[in-house]
Amino acid sequence: MGTKTDEQLVAEALSGSQSAYTRLVERFERPVYNLVARMVRDRGLAEDLAQEAFVKAFTRLDTFRSGQGKFSNWLFKIAHNTAIDHLRKSRLDTVPLDKTEPDEPDYHAVLADAEAATPLDRTVAGDLGRALAAAVDRLRPEYREAIVLRHQEGLAYDEIAEVTGMPLGTVKTYIHRARKELAAILEEAGWAPTG
Amino acid sequence: MRKDRRLRNEMDAWLTAEAAGDERGAEAAFAALVGALPRLTPAAGFAERVVWAALPPTQAAPGWLAWLARGGLAAALALVALATGFLPMATRLPVSLPSFGEVVKSVAGGLAWIGGRFETGLEVWELLGRIGEAITVALQTPEAQAGLAGSAILATIAFYTLHQLLTFERRTVR
Numbered sequence: 001m002g003t004k005t006d007e008q009l010v011a012e013a014l015s016g017s018q019s020a021y022t023r024l025v026e027r028f029e030r031p032v033y034n035l036v037a038r039m040v041r042d043r044g045l046a047e048d049l050a051q052e053a054f055v056k057a058f059t060r061l062d063t064f065r066s067g068q069g070k071f072s073n074w075l076f077k078i079a080h081n082t083a084i085d086h087l088r089k090s091r092l093d094t095v096p097l098d099k100t101e102p103d104e105p106d107y108h109a110v111l112a113d114a115e116a117a118t119p120l121d122r123t124v125a126g127d128l129g130r131a132l133a134a135a136v137d138r139l140r141p142e143y144r145e146a147i148v149l150r151h152q153e154g155l156a157y158d159e160i161a162e163v164t165g166m167p168l169g170t171v172k173t174y175i176h177r178a179r180k181e182l183a184a185i186l187e188e189a190g191w192a193p194t195g
Numbered sequence: 196m197r198k199d200r201r202l203r204n205e206m207d208a209w210l211t212a213e214a215a216g217d218e219r220g221a222e223a224a225f226a227a228l229v230g231a232l233p234r235l236t237p238a239a240g241f242a243e244r245v246v247w248a249a250l251p252p253t254q255a256a257p258g259w260l261a262w263l264a265r266g267g268l269a270a271a272l273a274l275v276a277l278a279t280g281f282l283p284m285a286t287r288l289p290v291s292l293p294s295f296g297e298v299v300k301s302v303a304g305g306l307a308w309i310g311g312r313f314e315t316g317l318e319v320w321e322l323l324g325r326i327g328e329a330i331t332v333a334l335q336t337p338e339a340q341a342g343l344a345g346s347a348i349l350a351t352i353a354f355y356t357l358h359q360l361l362t363f364e365r366r367t368v369r
Binding site: 018021022029038047127180 | 199203206207209210213214221222225226228229232233236237238241242244245246249250
């Protein structure tokens, strides 16, 4: 009588079990919220978007096919799309029409000044965790998403490619670049290896 | 402090590997560092809010509400059954209740009143019918029919002209 798998909970939820719905949300609320929050860099907004993602997922729960992949990846994909839609919409709202960028995942026009403290994390002298989080916030959203999915959620490269809709090579490139950029940001901020 | 110490160690290992050009070492240390970063968590009650938003109101309603509704319905039915079953006893109470015959008489009187109103309505309808018939007969003369046709044509021309006048400004402004 161990813990039920995601697929078992999905099947129960589709049969009308509210407790199964609740358990699925409780199981994935933190990963989904973490991913969305890292992408949009705003806690309040991330809650709204994460909730929207869960509602979308449960509305189309009957379209999930366990043979086609993990439920977690399917859910991450919906969360990714929800966050990306918001970022694109924000970009359309803020960028003048005569300066429309080519249709590429470049969100620099959307992001606030990288030097300014974000609503998500603020650098506090001596607080390394916050300093690292703030440095991560300065990366492009797609870089942040890639390293969160890879190193916090433990997804394989091909799973990240499936979730984000990017080619496998692009995923690896983004993670590599994220690492290099983060090292440069920390070096610029005066962080160097001790000893 | 311990968490910071761990992060510090991970970061040192990573930056050292980067500086040394050790790609594998840097990748592994970087993975450990990012993995050690705290995950962001939503506010308390997030799961409940999601479930409420995701499920239809009937499914998301608490169980006690459904029991309350069922209980109320059962109580109402019981009261009706009680009133019906004990009605003959109620007639023995020192309360002036109408007899069955009086009730039937009242209902019959009400129906008769309604029938009377229907009859009046039918008379009015019949009168209107006769007026209409008279008008129809009068209009069957050639003069009347010509007058009607002419009026219809004039009315059509007048409405068309009015429409053109009203839309003229809109068309010229554009």
